[in-house]
Amino acid sequence: MRFHLCVCALVVGLGRAWAAESVEGLPGYVDFGALSMPRDAHSSIEVFLKGPVLKLVAAASRQEDPEVAALIDRIRLIRVQGFSVRPGDRAAVQEEMAALARRLEEKEWERVAQVREEDEVTQVLVKVAGDGDALCGLVVMSLEEGEEAVFVNIVGDLDPEQLGRIGRTFDIAPLDSLRLGRQAH
Amino acid sequence: MSDEGAICCAWAQERLEPYLDGELPAAEASALQTHLHSCSACATELQRAERVLAGLRALPVCACPPHVAAAAWARLQALGSHQRRQRARDWLDGWLVPHWRVAGAATVGLVLVLAAGYQHTRAAARAREVARAQAQVEWTLAYVGELGRRTGLTVREQVVRPHVVAPVQRAAAAAGQRRSL
Numbered sequence: 001m002r003f004h005l006c007v008c009a010l011v012v013g014l015g016r017a018w019a020a021e022s023v024e025g026l027p028g029y030v031d032f033g034a035l036s037m038p039r040d041a042h043s044s045i046e047v048f049l050k051g052p053v054l055k056l057v058a059a060a061s062r063q064e065d066p067e068v069a070a071l072i073d074r075i076r077l078i079r080v081q082g083f084s085v086r087p088g089d090r091a092a093v094q095e096e097m098a099a100l101a102r103r104l105e106e107k108e109w110e111r112v113a114q115v116r117e118e119d120e121v122t123q124v125l126v127k128v129a130g131d132g133d134a135l136c137g138l139v140v141m142s143l144e145e146g147e148e149a150v151f152v153n154i155v156g157d158l159d160p161e162q163l164g165r166i167g168r169t170f171d172i173a174p175l176d177s178l179r180l181g182r183q184a185h
Numbered sequence: 186m187s188d189e190g191a192i193c194c195a196w197a198q199e200r201l202e203p204y205l206d207g208e209l210p211a212a213e214a215s216a217l218q219t220h221l222h223s224c225s226a227c228a229t230e231l232q233r234a235e236r237v238l239a240g241l242r243a244l245p246v247c248a249c250p251p252h253v254a255a256a257a258w259a260r261l262q263a264l265g266s267h268q269r270r271q272r273a274r275d276w277l278d279g280w281l282v283p284h285w286r287v288a289g290a291a292t293v294g295l296v297l298v299l300a301a302g303y304q305h306t307r308a309a310a311r312a313r314e315v316a317r318a319q320a321q322v323e324w325t326l327a328y329v330g331e332l333g334r335r336t337g338l339t340v341r342e343q344v345v346r347p348h349v350v351a352p353v354q355r356a357a358a359a360a361g362q363r364r365s366l
Contacts, residue, residue, distance in 0.1 A: 047321045056311075057319045071326075078325050113336050122332055140329055152329060167330020170323045 023050060023077040028127045028137020028155040030104065032081045035151065036096055038089040044148060045082025054078070068166055075156035082150045085143070093149045094121055097141045100151075101125060104139060119145030126160065135160060193220050197227045201234050 023029055049057070054075055062069035085093050101111060104125050113124040120143065127137030138160065140152040154163070197220045203209045204217055221228045 047325060049318050049321060053315070053318045054322070056315045057322050060315050060319055068326075072322060075322075078322060080321075080325055080328075115336050122336055124332070124336065138329070140332055142332055150328070152325060154325070154329070163326065164330050164333040167326035167328070168334060170327035170330070 023155055026076060026136065026155050027129075028135070028153075028158075029077065030079075030100075030137070030139050030153045032079065032151050032153065035081070035100065037083050037149075038085065038092050041083040041085050041089060041093070041149070043082065044084045045080055045150065047078060047080035049078045051076055067162075071159075071162055071166055074158070075154060077153065077155040079153045080150065082148055085147050085149050087147060090143065090147075093143055097121065097123060097143060097149070100141065109137070109139070126158075129157075134158065138163070194224060194227055197221065197224065198230055201227075201231050205231075205234055205238055 024031070054072055054077075058069045058072040061072060083093070101114075101123050104127075105111060109125045109127050111123065111125050113122065115122045122140070122142045124141075125139045126135045128134075129136040135158040136155065138152070138154040138158055141150070143149045197217050200209055200213060200217055204214055209217065221231060
C-alpha cells in the first residue's frame with residue numbers, strides 16, 4: 001500500500017513539474033517557429049526565457065526594484081525573435097506579420113493596436129484570460145525602418161499598463177548589445 | 186700445529202677436499218703437500234678422496250625433464266612476485282599505516298577543496314547566466330514600452346488630434362462665433 005502511494009506521489013510530482021515547465025500549452029503562447037521568413041533574412045535577436053530563469057531574475061531584481069521583480073514573477077515566458085530583412089523582402093515580411101495576426105485572431109486573440117507609418121509597421125495583440133480581467137499573453141510585431149523585424153511574445157499574468165510603464169523606465173540603447181552579431185565575446 | 190702428529194693429520198684431512206677442488210690457499214696447499222710426503226695415512230686418504238671425486242665426475246649428466254624445469258621456473262617467478270608484493274606491503278605498512286590519519290585528512294581536504302572550487306565555478310557561471318537573462322528581460326520590457334510609447338504618440342498625433350481634438354475645437358470656435366453674433 002505504501003509503495004503504491006509513493007509511486008502515485010512520484011507520478012503526480014513529476015506531472016506537475018512537467019506541466020509547470022511546459023509553457024507551450026498555455027493560451028498566451030505563440031509559436032514563432034511557424035513564421036515563414038524570407039530565405040535571406042537571418043536571425044539578429046534571440047531571447048527565450050522560461051519560468052525557472054525568470055524566477056532567478058526576479059529574485060536578483062527584488063532588492064533593486066521590487067515592482068519589477070513582482071512583474072517578472074508573474075511572467076512565464078519571454079520570447080523575442082528578430083530578423084534582419086532586406087528592403088526587397090519588406091513586403092513579404094509584412095504579409096507574414098498580417099497572416100500571423102489573422103491566425104491569432106482566429107484563436108480569440110484581440111488586436112489592440114496596428115500602426116502603419118511610412119517605414120514602420122507595428123501590431124500589438126493580446127490574449128485575455130478566461131475571466132476577462134487580465135491578460136495571459138501579449139504579442140508585439142514590428143517591422144522597423146532599420147530593416148529589422150521583431151516578434152515578441154510574453155506569457156503570464158500580465159498588466160499591460162504596468163508592462164508599458166516599467167518598460168519605459170529601462171533605457172533600451174545600452175541593452176542593444178543583446179542583438180546578435182554585436183555581442184562582446 | 187702442536188702435537189704434530191695428530192693435529193697435522195686432522196688439519197691435513199680437513200683440507201683434502203678443498204685441496205682437490207683447488208680452493209686451498211697457496212701456503213696451506215704447500216704445507217699439506219709437505220705433510221702428505223711424510224704421512225702415508227693422509228696420503229692414502231688423499232688417494233681415496235681422488236678416486237671418489239673421479240668416480241663422481243665420471244657419472245653421466247642427466248637432462249632436466251621439461252616439466253621439472255617449468256615447475257622450477259614458475260616457482261622462481263612466483264617467489265619473485267611474492268617478494269615484490271611483500272616489499273610493497275612492507276613499504277605501505279612502514280609508511281602509510283603510521284601516517285594514515287595524515288593521508289586520510291589530506292585526501293579529505295583535497296576532495297573538499299576540489300568540490301568547493303567546482304561549486305564556485307558553477308555559482309559563477311549561474312550568476313553570469315542570471316545577469317544575462319536579466320539584461321534580456323529589461324531589453325524586452327524596454328522594447329515593448331518604447332513601442333507602446335511610439336504607438337501612443339502616433340495614435341495621438343495621427344488619430345486623436347486631427348480627427349477628434351481638432352473637430353471639437355473647430356466646433357467650439359464656431360459655436361462661440363455664433364453666440365457673439
